[in-house]
Amino acid sequence: MLKFVKSHLETITGIEIYPLISLVIFFTFFVALFWWVFTAKKEYINTVSRIPLDEQVKL
Amino acid sequence: MEVQQFYYDNKVVKKFIYATLLWGIVGFSVGLLLAFMFLFPNITDGISWLSFGRIRPLHTNAVIFAFVGNAIFAGVYYSLQRLLKTRMASDFLSNFNFWGWQLIIVAAAITLPLGYTTSKEYAELEWPIDIAIALVWVAFGVNMIWTILKRRQRHLYVAVWFYLGTFVTVAVLHIFNSLELPVGFLKSYSVYAGVQDALVQWWYGHNAVAFFLTTPFLGLMYYFVPKAANRPVYSYRLSIVHFWSLIFIYIWAGPHHLLYSALPDWAQNLGVAFSVMLIAPSWGGMINGLLTLRGAWDKVRTDPVLKFMVVAITGYGMATFEGPMLSLKNVNAIAHFSDWVIAHVHVGALAWNGFLTFGMLYWLIPRMFKTKLFSRALANFHFWIGTLGIIMYALPMYVAGFVQALMWKEFNAEGKLAYTFLDTVKEIIPMYWMRAIGGSLFILGAIVMLYNVVMTVRSGSKVEDELAEAPALTKVPKKRLRGEGYHTWLERKPVKLTIYATIAILIGGIVQIIPTLLVDSNIPTISSVKPYTPLELEGRDIYIREGCVGCHSQMIRPFRSEVDRYGEYSKAGEYVYDHPFLWGSKRTGPDLLRVGGKYNDSWHFNHMYDPQSTSSGSIMPAYQWLIRNKHDMSDTESKMKAMVSLGVPYTEDDIKNARASMDQQAKTIADNLLQVEAIQKSFEEEQKELGSEFVPLKEREIIALIAYLQRLGTDIKVVDVKDQLSKKE
Numbered sequence: 152m153l154k155f156v157k158s159h160l161e162t163i164t165g166i167e168i169y170p171l172i173s174l175v176i177f178f179t180f181f182v183a184l185f186w187w188v189f190t191a192k193k194e195y196i197n198t199v200s201r202i203p204l205d206e207q208v209k210l
Numbered sequence: 211m212e213v214q215q216f217y218y219d220n221k222v223v224k225k226f227i228y229a230t231l232l233w234g235i236v237g238f239s240v241g242l243l244l245a246f247m248f249l250f251p252n253i254t255d256g257i258s259w260l261s262f263g264r265i266r267p268l269h270t271n272a273v274i275f276a277f278v279g280n281a282i283f284a285g286v287y288y289s290l291q292r293l294l295k296t297r298m299a300s301d302f303l304s305n306f307n308f309w310g311w312q313l314i315i316v317a318a319a320i321t322l323p324l325g326y327t328t329s330k331e332y333a334e335l336e337w338p339i340d341i342a343i344a345l346v347w348v349a350f351g352v353n354m355i356w357t358i359l360k361r362r363q364r365h366l367y368v369a370v371w372f373y374l375g376t377f378v379t380v381a382v383l384h385i386f387n388s389l390e391l392p393v394g395f396l397k398s399y400s401v402y403a404g405v406q407d408a409l410v411q412w413w414y415g416h417n418a419v420a421f422f423l424t425t426p427f428l429g430l431m432y433y434f435v436p437k438a439a440n441r442p443v444y445s446y447r448l449s450i451v452h453f454w455s456l457i458f459i460y461i462w463a464g465p466h467h468l469l470y471s472a473l474p475d476w477a478q479n480l481g482v483a484f485s486v487m488l489i490a491p492s493w494g495g496m497i498n499g500l501l502t503l504r505g506a507w508d509k510v511r512t513d514p515v516l517k518f519m520v521v522a523i524t525g526y527g528m529a530t531f532e533g534p535m536l537s538l539k540n541v542n543a544i545a546h547f548s549d550w551v552i553a554h555v556h557v558g559a560l561a562w563n564g565f566l567t568f569g570m571l572y573w574l575i576p577r578m579f580k581t582k583l584f585s586r587a588l589a590n591f592h593f594w595i596g597t598l599g600i601i602m603y604a605l606p607m608y609v610a611g612f613v614q615a616l617m618w619k620e621f622n623a624e625g626k627l628a629y630t631f632l633d634t635v636k637e638i639i640p641m642y643w644m645r646a647i648g649g650s651l652f653i654l655g656a657i658v659m660l661y662n663v664v665m666t667v668r669s670g671s672k673v674e675d676e677l678a679e680a681p682a683l684t685k686v687p688k689k690r691l692r693g694e695g696y697h698t699w700l701e702r703k704p705v706k707l708t709i710y711a712t713i714a715i716l717i718g719g720i721v722q723i724i725p726t727l728l729v730d731s732n733i734p735t736i737s738s739v740k741p742y743t744p745l746e747l748e749g750r751d752i753y754i755r756e757g758c759v760g761c762h763s764q765m766i767r768p769f770r771s772e773v774d775r776y777g778e779y780s781k782a783g784e785y786v787y788d789h790p791f792l793w794g795s796k797r798t799g800p801d802l803l804r805v806g807g808k809y810n811d812s813w814h815f816n817h818m819y820d821p822q823s824t825s826s827g828s829i830m831p832a833y834q835w836l837i838r839n840k841h842d843m844s845d846t847e848s849k850m851k852a853m854v855s856l857g858v859p860y861t862e863d864d865i866k867n868a869r870a871s872m873d874q875q876a877k878t879i880a881d882n883l884l885q886v887e888a889i890q891k892s893f894e895e896e897q898k899e900l901g902s903e904f905v906p907l908k909e910r911e912i913i914a915l916i917a918y919l920q921r922l923g924t925d926i927k928v929v930d931v932k933d934q935l936s937k938k939e
Contacts, residue, residue: 173721176717180454180458180714181455184450184451184454187450187696188450188697191447191450191697191698195698199365199367199446200436200442200443200446202293202363202365202367203289203293203369203432203437204436204437204441204442
């Protein structure tokens with residue numbers, strides 16, 4: 152897999168690390184995203200989701 | 211807590227609704243005219259500003275930016291105020307947004323038919339209009355963010371995030387793709403060349419679909435579907451995942467428009483990988499939209515608003531399933547350049563954008579005018595005739611796409627191509643007929659809606675700004691409160707949310723584009739590739755003006771069927787002087803990359819005068835004005851200087867001798883043409899008739915165009931390979 156990247160970008164030193172960095176970025180991003188989503192309080196989620204319907208949502 | 215009273219600005223919403231209806235009908239009608247041009251190619255014979263190449267961009271721009279654009283603004287201005295419990299921050303900016311946008315549309319409707327185009331798809335408008343778009347778009351964004359800062363609702367509902375994401379991304383895309391060097395009031399050259407231009411263009415083009423046709427409409431879906439169904443969205447958690455993963459992944463997928471092209475493989479593969487991933491957030495969003503109707507499906511049977519919305523979301527689901535499939539290299543090899551792609555985009559445009567807009571309008575208009583819809587029966591009729599129209603449009607185009615692909619790739623027992631390009635065109639004419647009928651049904655539905663809306667408006671009362679009340683926000687610390695989740699905190703910090711969204715979309719663009727721009731090894735140069743001669747450069751500008759790129763590609767993919775039909779496959783190094791690139795995305799006619807030297811000059815002359823005379827059954831329209839028009843070459847030197855500043859190696863001598871060089875090249879071509887008796891005779895007659903007003907053949911536009919066409923692909927024409935391969939067509 153790395154050879155595809157390397158053959159085209161070999162003028163950049165240390166290019167091998169790039170795919171690893173991207174993997175880390177993506178993994179962290181989605182783990183964090185799901186962490187936020189699943190730890191959000193149910194009560195809060197319910198209230199927020201009613202914002203379009205209820206003209207007087209209090210938060 | 212003090213309850214404050216304020217008024218929602220309904221008048222600006224009303225204006226955008228009217229504009230949506232008007233431009234919708236205009237945009238659809240231009241599309242229908244184009245559909246009929248496939249059947250009657252010379253329906254607008256002799257009228258240059260109604261020729262296919264010039265009004266195809268008018269259709270796409272009218273539908274995307276005029277119809278969908280105004281629908282976005284109508285929906286955003288209505289929902290944003292209500293989601294934030296405040297009036298738009300600035301009436302001036304709201305109206306500036308409205309009138310500026312309409313002015314841009316009018317400017318597009320005038321300049322595109324006149325041939326002022328950059329040729330880059332969905333970014334055809336020339337530089338002064340690009341600047342106007344940037345100004346109006348920023349006014350929209352400033353007004354939105356300012357309104358958010360003034361809000362009385364602490365938490366930003368998910369629809370608002372989609373609006374913010376739309377604003378920042380479209381701004382970034384528009385600015386970077388429109389970087390161009392002006393050479394006159396309405397003429398510019400892209401600062402990027404060839405492969406780089408293609409990558410930036412499709413990074414833009416793909417994300418115009420993502421962030422102009424999709425994310426704002428998802429925002430509208432998250433507001434109007436719950437409103438119409440009178441229940442909250444199915445899963446708010448899912449909508450959070452939907453938003454972040456969609457914007458994070460979408461921005462990477464652009465290179466799937468360039469599979470098997472001369473774009474470096476690593477960029478193509480990156481585009482494929484992200485396109486396949488996209489199915490997850492897209493379908494998450496679709497399911498979220500459809501399941502919002504849980505327990506309300508009985509309403510879908512009776513309420514036309516919900517019917518439209520259900521078909522819209524289903525269309526979104528179909529188009530976003532098809533998108534990743536089309537991005538697989540093996541599927542793309544079949545679908546690319548064919549009518550399959552036309553079917554795909556129309557499922558998106560007619561069903562997702564069209565029907566969601568119609569549903570939104572049927573819901574909004576009675577409320578705005580404080581009345582009932584004039585006729586529910588007519589709305590139902592619109593729904594059914596529109597749905598039938600979409601099916602009648604899309605199905606034949608899928609069939610046409612497969613037929614084209616299979617015939618293009620068919621070899622006979624002797625190992626030669628089985629069909630000429632013209633055979634493949636003739637075969638799908640019935641499909642083009644059905645498509646035109648499907649399109650007519652869709653427009654018929656839109657006209658019925660227009661009547662229904664007019665009658666509803668007439669029975670209603672005047673639109674007035676609506677009184678509302680809400681308590682002012684109490685101050686809370688900027689930092690996270692005890693027990694407050696991170697994302698909950700972020701949802702009340704609009705500026706931070708916007709910045710993070712911007713970072714999310716920038717990562718993809720940076721990773722793909724910067725290496726292609728900076729790393730030389732991505733575009734290997736070819737020593738035999740030289741810049742165009744001044745006359746060829748002028749001819750290329752005529753090719754751009756007439757929108758030839760709308761039907762003819764200049765990109766031969768490395769397949770046996772294509773190399774056999776068109777010649778040696780394209781190399782990245784062949785395009786290094788192409789500002790802008792002209793690879794095209796559709797083959798209504800054959801590829802032209804190696805058309806140079808394939809036919810003689812008089813063949814091109816006759817073909818432009820009467821395409822059916824050289825190619826019986828061809829659906830190419832005639833371009834007789836190119837033969838009549840005197841060629842305005844007053845800007846040649848400044849065009850060459852602009853090219854020099856973009857890195858094309860013209861020397862000072864080249865520029866100084868441009869006139870002489872053009873004259874000589876033009877004379878050679880004109881002499882070739884005048885050897886044909888019929889041509890010579892007709893020009894002699896014309897000279898007798900016009901006397902001193904006669905323009906010699908060598909000074910006409912056709913000469914420059916022939917010069918360009920005869921140059922195409924000749925820099926690396928591999929004679930041996932061509933001779934070894936069988937020849938067809």
